Amino acid sequence: MEAHPADLGAQLLAAFDAAVAADERVEPRDWMPEEYRASLVRQMAQHAHSEIIGMQPEANWITRAPSLRRKAILMAKVQDEAGHGLYLYSAAETLGTSRDELLDKLHSGKQKYSSIFNYPTLTWADVGAIGWLVDGAAITNQVPICRCSYGPYARAMVRICKEESFHQRQGFELLMALSKGTEAQHAMAQDAVDRWWWPSLMMFGPPDDESAHSAQSMAWRIKRHSNDELRQRFVDIAVPQAEALGLTLPDPDLKWNEERGHHDFGAIDWAEFWDVLKGNGPCNEQRISQRRRAHEEGAWVREAAAAYAGKHTSTGREVQA
Amino acid sequence: MSTPVSSTGTGTADVTAAAALALGDDALILSHRLGEWAGHAPVLEEELALANIALDLLGQARVLLSMAGDEDELAYLREERAFRNLQLVEQPNGDFAHTIARQLYFSLYQHLLHTELAAGDGPFAPLAAKAVKETAYHRDHAEQWTLRLGDGTEESRRRMRAALDSLWKYTGELFQPVEGLELDTAALEAAWLAALGDVLERAGLALPEGPRTGAWAAGAGRQGLHTEPFGRMIAEMQHLHRSHPGASW
Numbered sequence: 001m002e003a004h005p006a007d008l009g010a011q012l013l014a015a016f017d018a019a020v021a022a023d024e025r026v027e028p029r030d031w032m033p034e035e036y037r038a039s040l041v042r043q044m045a046q047h048a049h050s051e052i053i054g055m056q057p058e059a060n061w062i063t064r065a066p067s068l069r070r071k072a073i074l075m076a077k078v079q080d081e082a083g084h085g086l087y088l089y090s091a092a093e094t095l096g097t098s099r100d101e102l103l104d105k106l107h108s109g110k111q112k113y114s115s116i117f118n119y120p121t122l123t124w125a126d127v128g129a130i131g132w133l134v135d136g137a138a139i140t141n142q143v144p145i146c147r148c149s150y151g152p153y154a155r156a157m158v159r160i161c162k163e164e165s166f167h168q169r170q171g172f173e174l175l176m177a178l179s180k181g182t183e184a185q186h187a188m189a190q191d192a193v194d195r196w197w198w199p200s201l202m203m204f205g206p207p208d209d210e211s212a213h214s215a216q217s218m219a220w221r222i223k224r225h226s227n228d229e230l231r232q233r234f235v236d237i238a239v240p241q242a243e244a245l246g247l248t249l250p251d252p253d254l255k256w257n258e259e260r261g262h263h264d265f266g267a268i269d270w271a272e273f274w275d276v277l278k279g280n281g282p283c284n285e286q287r288i289s290q291r292r293r294a295h296e297e298g299a300w301v302r303e304a305a306a307a308y309a310g311k312h313t314s315t316g317r318e319v320q321a
Numbered sequence: 322m323s324t325p326v327s328s329t330g331t332g333t334a335d336v337t338a339a340a341a342l343a344l345g346d347d348a349l350i351l352s353h354r355l356g357e358w359a360g361h362a363p364v365l366e367e368e369l370a371l372a373n374i375a376l377d378l379l380g381q382a383r384v385l386l387s388m389a390g391d392e393d394e395l396a397y398l399r400e401e402r403a404f405r406n407l408q409l410v411e412q413p414n415g416d417f418a419h420t421i422a423r424q425l426y427f428s429l430y431q432h433l434l435h436t437e438l439a440a441g442d443g444p445f446a447p448l449a450a451k452a453v454k455e456t457a458y459h460r461d462h463a464e465q466w467t468l469r470l471g472d473g474t475e476e477s478r479r480r481m482r483a484a485l486d487s488l489w490k491y492t493g494e495l496f497q498p499v500e501g502l503e504l505d506t507a508a509l510e511a512a513w514l515a516a517l518g519d520v521l522e523r524a525g526l527a528l529p530e531g532p533r534t535g536a537w538a539a540g541a542g543r544q545g546l547h548t549e550p551f552g553r554m555i556a557e558m559q560h561l562h563r564s565h566p567g568a569s570w
Binding site: 052055056059062063064065066067068069070071072075076078079082083085086089124174177178181182184185290293294295297298299300301302303304305306307308311312 | 469560
C-alpha cells in the first residue's frame with residue numbers, strides 16, 4: 001500500500017512532533033522539518049561565529065597581560081574558544097551545511113554573531129569582566145541547550161559549558177584580584193563592570209514580545225526558557241557575586257523584590273541593542289574585517305595544504321601520477 | 322617543579338641561573354610572538370595549534386625564569402639589554418611561512434637540546450624531560466607545515482624559501498656556547514643541520530646558502546644585543562605591568 005505524499009509528510013511531522021514532545025533526541029539521519037533544520041543551522045552557526053569572533057576582544061590583551069600566570073590563562077582561554085568554534089561548526093555540518101559555507105556567510109554579513117563582541121576591550125579589567133559577565137551570561141543561555149532536542153548540538157554544549165564555567169571562575173578571580181588590589185586597580189575593575197553590564201544583559205536577546213524565533217524554538221525544544229526568564233536568572237545570580245567582588249552594578253533601579261523573589265532592574269536601551277545588531281556598534285566593522293583579512297591572507301596556506309594533500313596519500317607516500 | 326638553584330651545588334648557582342635565563346627568555350619571547358597570531362591564523366585548526374605551542378613555551382619559560390629569580394620581575398622589569406634570548410625567536414611573525422621557518426629552525430634546535438639535557442643529570446634534566454615531549458610535537462608541527470608549504474603550490478614554495486633564507490642568518494647563534502650548559506655544541510649543530518637538511522629535502526627545498534651569522538652578531542642575543550623589533554615588542558609586553566609598580570595581578 002502506497003502512502004500519498006501529503007499523508008506521508010503529515011505522518012513524518014506527527015512522528016517528529018511526538019518525539020520532540022517526549023524529549024527524545026533528534027539525530028542527523030532522522031527526518032526533520034526543513035524549518036527546524038534551517039533554524040538550527042542559523043542558531044548553531046551564529047553560536048560558532050560568536051566563538052571565533054569572540055577570540056578577538058580577548059586576544060587584544062594577550063600581548064599585554066600583566067603577569068605570566070594571567071597570560072597563560074588568557075592564552076588557554078582563547079585557545080578553548082577556537083576549539084568551541086570547531087565543535088560547533090562540526091555539529092552544524094551534521095545538518096548538511098559546511099564550515100566553508102558558514103564562514104562565507106559570516107564574512108559577507110549574512111549570518112550574525114553575538115552583539116557583545118562588538119564592544120571594545122579598553123583595559124585589562126575588561127578581560128575579567130568578559131569572563132565574569134559575558135561568559136556568565138553565555139553559560140546561563142547555554143546550560144539549557146545541553147538538553148536541546150537536537151543531539152549533536154546538545155552534546156557539543158555539554159563539553160563547551162564545562163570549559164565556559166571554568167573561564168567564568170577565572171574571570172571572577174581576575175576581577176577579585178583587581179578589586180582587592182590598589183586603588184587604581186579597583187577603579188579599573190569598576191569601570192570595566194560599568195561598561196560590560198548592560199551589553200551582557202542584552203546577550204539574552206530582545207524581550208519576549210519582540211523575539212521573532214522564540215515561540216517556535218521553544219515548541220521544538222531547541223530553546224527551553226524565554227529570553228526574559230534567562231535574563232532574570234542571570235541578574236539574580238550576578239547581584240550577590242558583584243557584592244562578593246566589592247563592585248557595584250551600574251543600575252540605580254536594581255533592587256530585590258521580596259514579592260517576586262527576584263531582583264527588579266532598570267530598562268535596557270533597546271535602541272542601542274538594535275543599532276549594534278545592525279552593524280553600528282563600536283567594533284562591528286573592525287571585527288569582521290579582521291576575520292576576513294585572516295581568512296583572505298590565509299588562502300595561500302589552505303591552498304598549499306590542499307595541493308600537498310592532492311599529491312600525497314595519508315601515509316605520506318607520493319601518489320603515482 | 323622548579324628546582325632551587327642552590328641545590329645544584331656550591332658555586333654553580335650563578336651559572337645555572339644564567340643558563341636558565343637564556344633558555345627561559347627563548348621560550349618567553351617565542352611564546353609572545355606566537356600569541357600575536359591569536360585571531361589571525363589562516364585556519365581554525367592553526368589558531369589552536371599556534372596557541373598550544375605558545376602555551377607550552379610559556380609554561381617552560383615560567384619554570385626556567387623561576388629558577389633564575391621571580392618570573393614576573395624577570396619578564397616585566399628587565400630592559401632590552403638584559404634579555405638573553407636568541408635573536409631568532411624575537412623576529413616578527415611575518416607571513417605564515419615566516420612563522421613556520423622560525424618554528425622549524427627553533428623547534429629542531431630545542432628538541433635536540435632538551436633531548437640531550439633530559440638524558441643528563443644536570444639542573445635542567447627534570448624540566449627537559451617534560452619539555453622534550455612538547456618540543457617533539459612542536460617540531461612535528463613545523464616539519465609538517467614545511468612539507469606542505471614547500472611541496473604545495475608555487476606560491477607557498479616561493480614564500481617558504483624566502484622565509485628560510487631571510488631567517489638563516491640568525492641560526493648560527495643557536496650553537497654558541499651558553500654559560501651554565503655543558504653541551505657539545507658542535508655535535509648539536511651537526512645533528513641540527515642533518516635533521517634540517519632531511520626535512521627540507523623531503524619538502525623539495527634546499528638548505529639556504531650564505532652566512533649563518535654576521536660578524537657582529539655571533540652570540541649577540543645571549544649577550545643582550547637584540548634586533549630593532551625586539552624593543553617594541555617588550556614595550557608592549559611590559560607596559561601594563563610597569564604602569565602599576567608593586568601591584569599584584
